[in-house]
Amino acid sequence: MDEKVISQAVISRLPRYYRYLGDLKDEGVERISSQELSRRMNVTASQIRQDFNNFGGFGQQGYGYNVDYLYNEIGKILGLNEEHNLIIVGAGNLGRALTNYSNYENRGFHFMGLFDKNPEFVGKKIGSLEIMPMDKIEDFIIDNGIDIVVIAIPKAGAVQVADRVVKIGVKAIWNFAHVDLNVPDDVVVENVHLSDSLMKLSYNLASR
Amino acid sequence: MDEKVISQAVISRLPRYYRYLGDLKDEGVERISSQELSRRMNVTASQIRQDFNNFGGFGQQGYGYNVDYLYNEIGKILGLNEEHNLIIVGAGNLGRALTNYSNYENRGFHFMGLFDKNPEFVGKKIGSLEIMPMDKIEDFIIDNGIDIVVIAIPKAGAVQVADRVVKIGVKAIWNFAHVDLNVPDDVVVENVHLSDSLMKLSYNLASR
DNA sequence: TAGATTGTTAATCGATTAACAATC
DNA sequence: TAGATTGTTAATCGATTAACAATC
Numbered sequence: 001m002d003e004k005v006i007s008q009a010v011i012s013r014l015p016r017y018y019r020y021l022g023d024l025k026d027e028g029v030e031r032i033s034s035q036e037l038s039r040r041m042n043v044t045a046s047q048i049r050q051d052f053n054n055f056g057g058f059g060q061q062g063y064g065y066n067v068d069y070l071y072n073e074i075g076k077i078l079g080l081n082e083e084h085n086l087i088i089v090g091a092g093n094l095g096r097a098l099t100n101y102s103n104y105e106n107r108g109f110h111f112m113g114l115f116d117k118n119p120e121f122v123g124k125k126i127g128s129l130e131i132m133p134m135d136k137i138e139d140f141i142i143d144n145g146i147d148i149v150v151i152a153i154p155k156a157g158a159v160q161v162a163d164r165v166v167k168i169g170v171k172a173i174w175n176f177a178h179v180d181l182n183v184p185d186d187v188v189v190e191n192v193h194l195s196d197s198l199m200k201l202s203y204n205l206a207s208r
Numbered sequence: 209m210d211e212k213v214i215s216q217a218v219i220s221r222l223p224r225y226y227r228y229l230g231d232l233k234d235e236g237v238e239r240i241s242s243q244e245l246s247r248r249m250n251v252t253a254s255q256i257r258q259d260f261n262n263f264g265g266f267g268q269q270g271y272g273y274n275v276d277y278l279y280n281e282i283g284k285i286l287g288l289n290e291e292h293n294l295i296i297v298g299a300g301n302l303g304r305a306l307t308n309y310s311n312y313e314n315r316g317f318h319f320m321g322l323f324d325k326n327p328e329f330v331g332k333k334i335g336s337l338e339i340m341p342m343d344k345i346e347d348f349i350i351d352n353g354i355d356i357v358v359i360a361i362p363k364a365g366a367v368q369v370a371d372r373v374v375k376i377g378v379k380a381i382w383n384f385a386h387v388d389l390n391v392p393d394d395v396v397v398e399n400v401h402l403s404d405s406l407m408k409l410s411y412n413l414a415s416r
Numbered sequence: 417t418a419g420a421t422t423g424t425t426a427a428t429c430g431a432t433t434a435a436c437a438a439t440c
Numbered sequence: 441t442a443g444a445t446t447g448t449t450a451a452t453c454g455a456t457t458a459a460c461a462a463t464c
Binding site: 174 | 214219223224227285286290306308309379382401403405406407409410411413
């Protein structure tokens with residue numbers, strides 16, 4: 001391996017490139033220059049070329065970038081050619097919303113199970129998934145090759161759930177709980193702190 | 209006004225400070241030094257002091273920071289002492305999840321209305337809110353002093369909804385649609401692109 | 417007063433932008 | 441070949457960290 005470490009600033013921009021390239025593809029655009037993409041996306045052409053060149057040369061002098069090729073390459077970089085099996089812990093409103101967020105499916109993200117500690121929920125079906133009790137989490141993860149765990153429960157239980165799934169080898173957590181998870185270095189956590197986001201909006205609104 | 213512009217990097221960290229200070233308050237901690245906070249939060253003490261000093265001196269040499277006071281000051285900076293009235297456009301799973309995200313309530317964020325274009329949804333109640341038809345959005349915003357609009361519909365309709373609410377004076381949009389909204393300079397948009405977040409997780413998992 | 421710790425300036429580091437030679 | 445546009449190096453800008461004088 002021994003790959004160059006890419007800064008998170010670059011990584012954060014990749015999904016947006018991917019989205020724009022997908023749109024261009026849909027429009028039937030075959031090739032695009034960094035300058036034209038820069039105009040559309042409102043970033044500098046320089047940044048676009050620097051970002052792409054972190055991963056090797058995807059373009060051609062005098063021509064630009066082939067949209068289809070670049071789209072696929074960025075998809076590969078993002079790991080979208082891999083299949084991922086997920087479970088969601090927490091069958092509250094948010095957990096249910098994520099369950100049905102079916103447009104992930106076609107990107108290789110498969111939502112396989114839904115868990116909740118509320119006995120009244122257990123057994124109920126959300127879409128095609130049946131809600132299972134919390135004590136089945138470990139077995140389900142192992143039996144179904146789950147590699148991503150989505151935490152959609154209040155902060156009180158989140159840390160404990162994270163500890164449990166990390167213990168049996170899960171290496172990726174998508175965390176919606178409003179708490180920082182403390183995990184080993186080789187486990188990646190992606191936080192979605194909705195209230196942080198709303199506070200940022202509140203600040204920017206107030207200080208317009 | 210004429211206030212110094214604070215970088216978004218700093219703003220993004222404020223909600224996290226706010227959360228940790230709230231926890232400290234709950235623990236009954238009265239004062240804290242930048243060094244101790246740095247240890248807890250895993251950031252440098254230098255950064256903490258720099259961040260706070262963007263807004264004036266909240267501490268005292270030789271003593272540190274008063275937890276309660278600092279908590280309140282950051283709350284004020286974030287605009288949490290102001291009342292905000294919100295509506296949610298889109299009564300799908302995500303919209304419903306946000307509706308019931310009631311812990312925002314006690315921070316002065318009031319979810320006042322829920323809208324959907326699906327005639328079958330209109331009239332149904334989600335919690336205490338009745339789903340209203342899309343053509344009532346403008347009147348409702350004006351009549352109820354709505355200052356934040358939450359967009360929780362697919363990308364297809366999102367741009368149009370944004371245009372409509374901006375037209376009648378809304379200055380803040382919390383956007384969950386997977387599309388960039390093009391709004392005037394004096395309108396703030398806070399994006400929550402869930403699939404971008406999942407792609408980042410996917411990348412970081414693959415390149416661990 | 418002595419010790420602690422801030423507020424703030426200076427140094428460093430990293431990310432973005434500009435420039436241009438390489439090359440299609 | 442001439443024109444266009446990348447890949448890449450150099451310059452700039454901004455953010456983070458270190459250091460320390462001010463002061464409680």
